[in-house]
Amino acid sequence: MLPLPLGQNITTMISATEPDWEREKPVRGRFEPGKKLLAAIRHYQLLITHSSFISRTIRLFVVLQYRFWSAICGADIPLNSKINGGLLIPHPNGIVIHPDAQIGPNCLIFQQVTIGIGSKPGLPVIEGCVDIGAGAKILGGIHIGAHARIGANAVVINDIPANATAVGIPAVVK
Numbered sequence: 001m002l003p004l005p006l007g008q009n010i011t012t013m014i015s016a017t018e019p020d021w022e023r024e025k026p027v028r029g030r031f032e033p034g035k036k037l038l039a040a041i042r043h044y045q046l047l048i049t050h051s052s053f054i055s056r057t058i059r060l061f062v063v064l065q066y067r068f069w070s071a072i073c074g075a076d077i078p079l080n081s082k083i084n085g086g087l088l089i090p091h092p093n094g095i096v097i098h099p100d101a102q103i104g105p106n107c108l109i110f111q112q113v114t115i116g117i118g119s120k121p122g123l124p125v126i127e128g129c130v131d132i133g134a135g136a137k138i139l140g141g142i143h144i145g146a147h148a149r150i151g152a153n154a155v156v157i158n159d160i161p162a163n164a165t166a167v168g169i170p171a172v173v174k
Helices: 033-047 054-075
Strands: 114-115 137-140 165-167
Touching: 033 054
Parallel strands: 114 137
Antiparallel strands: none
């Protein structure tokens, strides 16, 4: 591995605008339920754009596949969710995402994360390359800037600027 330039870490090297689709690809022979769940969601979203008899038939099998991997993962990530490419969910257990929440490219979401409705009207908009720690809650019409980091068990109810780290209940920028 090549050394990184001074003042940069690996997360600043990942694009916040261009999805890295390789991150989502399941590795053959490995048990990666999060990647299989994302693959079913992506496949369904591709098929929904076509209206032929064949795509409608295949869609039924993809929905069954999605439901199987959702049950295995214990995750509630809707088929019509607004998630850009390159999402990593290494431990998908208990992840809940509202279908209208927006998640940018190359994000990392750990287990037991909830992204949904809160006291502020609207739903979260999460820019690219955001790392969300285990058990975090991102609630309401808030904006999370690119390359931000949300700490484990943080409850985010206010906007978080780009490149910031938010921790605590309620989350504050550190």
